[in-house]
Amino acid sequence: SKFVKNIIDTRKDAESPIVLEEVTGDVLAKIIEYCEHHKNGPLVNDDEHEVEPQRSDNILPWDKQFMEVDQDMLFKIMLASKNMDIKSLLDLGCKTVANMIRGKSAEEIRTMFDITDEFTDEEKEQSLKENEWAEAHKQG
Secondary structure (H helix, E strand, C coil): CCCHHHHHHHCCCCCCCCCCCCCHHHHHHHHHHHHHHHHHCCCCCCCCCCCCCCCCCCCHHHHHHHHHHHHHHHHHHHHHHHHCCCCCHHHHHHHHHHHHHHHHHHHHHHHCCCCCCCCCCCHHHHHHHHHHHHHHHCCC
16 A cells, blocks of 8 residues: 555654554454455556446455455444555445445435434425436436
């Protein structure tokens, strides 16, 4: 990761610890496991934009098993991979979440992620009216 390389390159003394904000030991262990597994894989150029849209149905078996963690760990891995600039791991986390919510209703997703529904019935109705085009597009 460019992030870790920059930290190592800018340290004044090789003995000083590297501080990774908001990354606990168990999350760091998972990130290291992922990086070790993929260390000989193809390099991902974060500066190039992909020509094809991202897909979430092309997760390799090892990666799929690696992401079989509880939601708390999943989101901690995603946050740490974002902060540490490990694009391939962040993409894997996003694909995992996309697969978790695929085919679910808004209510099922709220339940799955313990999201409270703060809209009144009137606000929901107004939103549906304002976004009729989206429902029409989804059905067509």
